[in-house]
Amino acid sequence: MRLNHIFYLLVVLLLVLCGLLLFYAGSDTKLFYCVEALVGLALVFLVIFYSRVVRPLRSIANGIDMLRGQDFSSRLIKVGQYEADLIIDVFNPMMEQLKNERLRLREQNTFLDLLLEASPMGVVATNMRGEVNMCNPSARAMLGCDPMGRMLAEIPGRLAARLAVMVPDSTETVRLNSADIYRCSRLKFMDKGCAHPFYLIETLTADVMAAEKEAYEKAIRMIVHEVNNTMGGVEATLDTMAMVCAGDDAVREVVDTTLDRTAQLRHFITRFAEAAKIPEPVPADTDVTGFVNANRNFLESLCTVHGVALRVDVSGVPFKAAIDVALMGQCLVNMVKNSVESIVSTGRQDGLVTIGIDGEKRTLTVCDNGAGITPEVEQRLFTPFYSTKRGGQGIGLIFISDILVRHGFRFSLFTDTGDSLTRFTIRL
Numbered sequence: 001m002r003l004n005h006i007f008y009l010l011v012v013l014l015l016v017l018c019g020l021l022l023f024y025a026g027s028d029t030k031l032f033y034c035v036e037a038l039v040g041l042a043l044v045f046l047v048i049f050y051s052r053v054v055r056p057l058r059s060i061a062n063g064i065d066m067l068r069g070q071d072f073s074s075r076l077i078k079v080g081q082y083e084a085d086l087i088i089d090v091f092n093p094m095m096e097q098l099k100n101e102r103l104r105l106r107e108q109n110t111f112l113d114l115l116l117e118a119s120p121m122g123v124v125a126t127n128m129r130g131e132v133n134m135c136n137p138s139a140r141a142m143l144g145c146d147p148m149g150r151m152l153a154e155i156p157g158r159l160a161a162r163l164a165v166m167v168p169d170s171t172e173t174v175r176l177n178s179a180d181i182y183r184c185s186r187l188k189f190m191d192k193g194c195a196h197p198f199y200l201i202e203t204l205t206a207d208v209m210a211a212e213k214e215a216y217e218k219a220i221r222m223i224v225h226e227v228n229n230t231m232g233g234v235e236a237t238l239d240t241m242a243m244v245c246a247g248d249d250a251v252r253e254v255v256d257t258t259l260d261r262t263a264q265l266r267h268f269i270t271r272f273a274e275a276a277k278i279p280e281p282v283p284a285d286t287d288v289t290g291f292v293n294a295n296r297n298f299l300e301s302l303c304t305v306h307g308v309a310l311r312v313d314v315s316g317v318p319f320k321a322a323i324d325v326a327l328m329g330q331c332l333v334n335m336v337k338n339s340v341e342s343i344v345s346t347g348r349q350d351g352l353v354t355i356g357i358d359g360e361k362r363t364l365t366v367c368d369n370g371a372g373i374t375p376e377v378e379q380r381l382f383t384p385f386y387s388t389k390r391g392g393q394g395i396g397l398i399f400i401s402d403i404l405v406r407h408g409f410r411f412s413l414f415t416d417t418g419d420s421l422t423r424f425t426i427r428l
Contacts, residue, residue, distance in 0.1 A: 059088070060088075062076070072099035116136040117137060121138060121200055122135075124143075131150065132147040133148070143160055147160070169188070176412070182201050182202065184200070184201050186199055187200065278399065279327070280406065283407065284325070285322055286320060286321060286325055288320065288321055291329075292364070293312070294329075295332055302333070306351070308340050310353050312357070314356075315357070317359040318359055321362070331400050334400055336353055337396075338424075339367075339368035341370075342370025351369065353366065354367040361427070365423050366423070368421065369421055372422055378414055410426075412425050
């Protein structure tokens with residue numbers, strides 16, 4: 001029972017008792033006046049009791065109700081009772097501190113929300129069941145989908161798969177089959193006494209590609225310079241030998257063979273030099289289907305000479321993309337050439353290269369049924385000077401990726417484990 005109810009019950013009991021006393025003392029004047037004095041004293045006592053006990057407790061109860069309702073703006077007024085005023089002196093500063101703390105937390109949360117929304121670094125947090133419960137826009141772009149409410153292992157894509165197997169408190173650099181490079185960290189924060197994991201994803205693609213490009217351009221310039229200087233002296237010496245030994249057929253044959261070899265070496269080094277001189281693209285709105293058809297005859301000639309069939313599949317509505325026709329045409333030729341070489345390496349007779357154009361997804365895909373790409377090779381596809389082909393220089397994919405990056409296109413190259421087909425997909 002609440003204290004005010006007890007107080008009201010006490011008032012009723014006192015009034016009933018006083019009434020009974022007055023009733024029995026009605027015939028005795030002295031007793032009657034004594035009872036009236038007692039009634040007056042009782043009323044004074046009740047007033048004092050109310051002001052000193054009930055009213056302060058009611059004020060404190062109101063303060064508790066404000067705490068329960070999280071109303072930190074209201075304050076209690078002192079009631080003139082010493083013990084109650086001591087409680088109020090503690091209560092009011094506490095309410096002020098709670099109000100300021102809640103305001104500070106709201107401002108911090110707002111700042112963190114804005115920071116996460118604008119951050120170029122991807123942030124993904126999961127709950128205790130491993131389901132994603134927070135993901136900022138950068139992380140959604142890197143993962144290629146909205147992962148909210150799903151397990152990392154259930155999210156399609158190689159980046160999510162790598163995040164799912166990371167050990168706690170670790171950092172690793174992930175290089176995907178799209179030439180994208182990420183530094184991924186798995187950390188944790190404490191909430192309600194439990195450790196919740198979260199992931200930081202930092203893109204290193206531009207920095208790493210710029211560093212690699214600077215390194216291989218410098219290496220190419222040095223190689224070209226040294227080889228050209230050497231080849232100039234060698235060719236001059238061979239020409240002199242050819243003139244001196246003009247009548248000696250055996251020597252002439254050796255000189256011609258050597259000159260052919262130096263010409264091949266010049267061609268080899270020229271290709272290296274060309275990789276460092278890719279012009280800036282000049283994009284123009286181009287119908288993608290028309291662009292592919294314009295190059296179709298040449299692409300078919302690349303395929304048919306090796307007994308490989310070429311097919312063009314168009315789905316969805318026609319669409320245009322901002323591309324540099326010359327540079328993208330060279331990219332398409334290199335992609336088809338790589339597919340043909342992969343098929344020829346298997347020796348299969350039913351080789352097929354398919355160029356797919358999807359208007360709904362705005363993608364251009366070159367697909368082949370060649371040898372495929374192993375997971376180990378997949379991690380190093382776009383590394384300068386790395387090649388799995390015999391005699392390959394490792395600059396073809398660098399050339400393609402450089403042009404696509406300059407266009408601002410996203411792309412991927414991998415072998416699907418389901419149908420064993422290798423697909424180079426460009427999102428225009």
